[in-house]
Amino acid sequence: MPSISLTRHLIEEQRSGHVTPDLRLLLEVVARACKRISVAVGKGALGDVLGEAAAAGGGDSINVQGEAQKKLDVISNEILLEANAWGGHLAACASEEMEHSQQIPDAFPRGNYLLVFDPLDGSSNIDINASVGTIFSVLRCPEGVSAAEDHDFLQAGSTQVAAGYCLYGPSTMLVLTIGHGTHAFTLDREQGSFVLTTGHMRIPAQTREFAINMSNQRHWEAPTQAYVNDLLAGKDGPRAQDFNMRWVAAMVGDVHRILTRGGIFIYPWDRKDPAKPGKLRLMYEANPMAMLVEQAGGAATNGRTRILDIAPTSLHQRVPVFLGSKDEVETATRYHLQHDSAAA
Numbered sequence: 001m002p003s004i005s006l007t008r009h010l011i012e013e014q015r016s017g018h019v020t021p022d023l024r025l026l027l028e029v030v031a032r033a034c035k036r037i038s039v040a041v042g043k044g045a046l047g048d049v050l051g052e053a054a055a056a057g058g059g060d061s062i063n064v065q066g067e068a069q070k071k072l073d074v075i076s077n078e079i080l081l082e083a084n085a086w087g088g089h090l091a092a093c094a095s096e097e098m099e100h101s102q103q104i105p106d107a108f109p110r111g112n113y114l115l116v117f118d119p120l121d122g123s124s125n126i127d128i129n130a131s132v133g134t135i136f137s138v139l140r141c142p143e144g145v146s147a148a149e150d151h152d153f154l155q156a157g158s159t160q161v162a163a164g165y166c167l168y169g170p171s172t173m174l175v176l177t178i179g180h181g182t183h184a185f186t187l188d189r190e191q192g193s194f195v196l197t198t199g200h201m202r203i204p205a206q207t208r209e210f211a212i213n214m215s216n217q218r219h220w221e222a223p224t225q226a227y228v229n230d231l232l233a234g235k236d237g238p239r240a241q242d243f244n245m246r247w248v249a250a251m252v253g254d255v256h257r258i259l260t261r262g263g264i265f266i267y268p269w270d271r272k273d274p275a276k277p278g279k280l281r282l283m284y285e286a287n288p289m290a291m292l293v294e295q296a297g298g299a300a301t302n303g304r305t306r307i308l309d310i311a312p313t314s315l316h317q318r319v320p321v322f323l324g325s326k327d328e329v330e331t332a333t334r335y336h337l338q339h340d341s342a343a344a
């Protein structure tokens with residue numbers, strides 16, 4: 001059987017009416033940018049890509065999230081911005097690394113889509129040569145808007161027209177949905193093209209594997225504590241089975257494992273900074289991953305509500321995340337809802 005490239009897959013999706021020519025070309029531009037990021041990540045200690053980015057006035061550069069930027073955060077952001085400026089299919093971009101969205105400059109061709117991205121996810125893995133990735137989401141520019149601004153991006157995740165990530169691991173993989181299943185492509189480094197390696201990924205509804213940063217346990221709210229305690233109690237507890245734990249510390253890596261063999265990924269609300277309603281960002285991380293997971297038969301909530309139904313109020317909004325195997329996400333969500341109704 002001849003291998004199916006990303007390009008051919010997208011052309012077939014266009015013939016089926018699932019994707020417009022503009023969206024197809026936009027996704028090709030994003031995939032090309034990811035190949036360039038993959039090359040930069042792969043240079044490791046041989047290139048000038050490791051460590052912290054320097055601020056213009058000296059010292060470490062701090063992004064809008066209040067986090068120290070790594071050189072690869074900055075390089076990946078620039079690669080995505082530059083590739084898409086010339087792409088011709090976008091009205092504007094928003095990035096986890098930039099305070100405000102950026103319109104495509106007047107001198108460049110403009111289109112009708114908005115692109116949202118986390119240019120490099122799992123930044124703390126860069127310097128230890130572990131998996132990192134790029135996460136992206138595509139929205140429609142609201143009708144009649146000629147100069148898109150931040151508020152034009154504030155659309156619920158259910159309106160995304162495409163979402164995906166590129167995982168820079170032992171192999172580079174692009175995982176994509178345009179609302180008709182979730183499909184995985186592996187980069188053939190010799191040919192320079194992404195090849196379809198798993199079409200229609202399916203997440204098993206049940207699992208015995210969970211992913212959470214346990215070091216935050218004492219800061220969680222009561223229902224999260226109760227749910228995880230019951231997982232840890234294993235065979236002897238109310239769940240009557242043992243659960244295994246995994247934590248890649250890059251959401252792309254954890255979500256990829258879940259799309260491959262099931263599991264539940266949790267980054268809950270915690271008390272460390274009560275002003276922050278979670279660590280992960282709704283627009284750059286939770287929404288695209290929730291779409292990919294739902295398209296593979298899984299579920300995604302904030303512990304109470306479906307993530308894709310949340311109406312965003314700001315570009316950098318944070319959100320608790322529970323996603324993966326459907327039955328397990330429903331169980332974790334039930335712990336939180338039952339706690340709320342008992343407290344009401």
Ligand SMILES: O=P(O)(O)OC[C@H]1O[C@](O)(COP(=O)(O)O)[C@@H](O)[C@@H]1O
Binds near residue numbers: 123124213252279
């Ligand atoms: O440092 P912790 O608490 O393990 O958090 C890890 C989580 O933070 C993130 O790295 C946040 O993403 P960024 O690296 O893009 O800021 C997630 O990918 C990951 O799941």
Ligand SMILES: [Mg+2]
Binds near residue numbers: 118120121122251285
């Ligand atoms: Mg991230």
Ligand SMILES: [Mg+2]
Binds near residue numbers: 119121
């Ligand atoms: Mg990031």
